[in-house]
Amino acid sequence: MACGVSRLGALILALLALASCGDSSSGEPPSAPAAIGVVLVVHGGFPRYSDQNLWDSAVQMFAYDPNHSVYKMAIWKPENWGMVLGAGSVAKSRAKYPFEYEKLGGVDPFDSIVAKQRADLQNAxxxxxxxxxxTIEVEIASWISAKGDVSSWPYPRFIYQSPNDATVHCNYCGEQEPEGAWQGCDPERYDVDGPFERLASKGATRILMIDLTVGGARFSKSFDVYRMGKKALQDWSRRTGKAATLTWLNDPTDLMERSYPSAPAGWTSTAGPADKDESIDLAAAPNPVVADAALAASNAEAIAAALSPVVADDKTGVLLLNHAITPNNQVFDPKIDDTVALEVAIRAELVKRRPGLNPSLVVGAFMGVKELNPDNGLVELSRAMRGEDLGHAYLYETDRKLPDLPWGYRYWDALQFLIDQGVEHIVVGFPQIVADSVLNLIEVPNQIGKEIGIRSWRSYGGDASAWPKDGTPFAPYWGIWATTGCGTVPCCFHMAGCGAQGGYPPPRQTPADVAMYDADPSLAFELGAWGHLGYDPAKGPPDESSPVQGQYRGTWAMYRAPNNDARLIELLARQVEAALAR
Known part of the structure; x- marks a missing residue:
């Protein structure tokens, strides 16, 4: 009997010893690792066009900028809510988007693609x-979340509650619009948690933000989301007494925060050039997302899918088109440097996959900018710059320096370069995105089509799967938002002219002493059969049946974004896992 008791006592002592090893101080079991939140940042927009969605998108984009007139005069000024849709670029969008969404059958596919990317990342x-x-939970944060449900905007209550008057809430539902209030609109839609608060409320003490807003490059819009996310968490912490940290994986050394101008106080690009900022060594602050080989590989494969089966690779050109930055932001925004790094990697990956491609025929380009009109002394939109102002592609910490060639072309010059080299097929890529959207499905094809024609487009026979309305992305002229009246007669938007109705292009309608309007018809280009490049009207009329003069005689294709490429999900998961290990 004594022997039995001794054995039982020994077992109890052993169990007690094991228990004490778990926590020698409190006797409590060890706590599980803290929950992790991951925020996947995308540009966002709205899947369907509506005036409410456009109003929300305008308010959201300007809510990041306290120096902008919409921030100061509209968001929390109920008497001015009805003016938002008539403001500048918003009015242009109101004319542009209905056409674009109709071409897509009413729905931009971007949101559904991103939703699957989020679900796949959650599984990984x-x-x-x-x-x-x-546990790890993934949320989407959108720079713009304008779809009735605004809960993916980084901090919806920032818009809902006026920062200066607690009695004012942003709860507009179109009551001041000529057409009346918006059907189905929820006036309290901004009184909700955003993605950062939701993760923190679910117990995430560490939140990792990974960004694909412009295809992985760091950018001021991504920085907007980062800063707004930090503000959301700071305010949440004050309310709850809890804390959660936020790390941006594309910018792990916080280059953009450290380089952000410190003077004048409250600076944003709207305020003009900064007085003081810190110049950070870019080489010592790389972007690991752009450096990940999978990003270049997924883009290269998407571009390779648009190569021609009948044109030799050495007769093929590749144009990598990109948006740029906001003027003045080059003092802290390394987007263009990141973009060039990605383009170099895409070129290397393309040539590795298709050794017959000539690397000198893979080029990068940006869009147009306003320029000085010597006739009126105004910096304004111009036809030479295609009526555009999205091409401020300035390298980090430079005095408005574009990248060196072959990465710093304007896209029409890049196309002309490729034509001059004798290419017979051109693939246009848009590595600013990793999910199809109205940008690569409608806007960029129209920009390219006006230059080198719509009959040279490889899918000229039509593709109803992408463009349900009529099988093509093309407008009769670009920009489709142009006013159509030229004095007392309709404007002429035909390269061959319109006889007694008038010549082409239409004459300027903006007063000579006023900066050119976005919608001035003189800025519009017909989507002609063979395009404007290489055509001189003084040498004869265009021919719908075949190219004339120096017009492009080859074919071209627009790539489709990587979308559901598994490598993207592996890349995102790999970056998150690496951050957790640090």
């Missing part, structure tokens, strides 16, 4: 979390 990270004995 759940497996990683299980191995680590924790």
């Amino acid at each position: 990270l759940s497996a990683i979390a299980s191995e680590r004995g924790t």
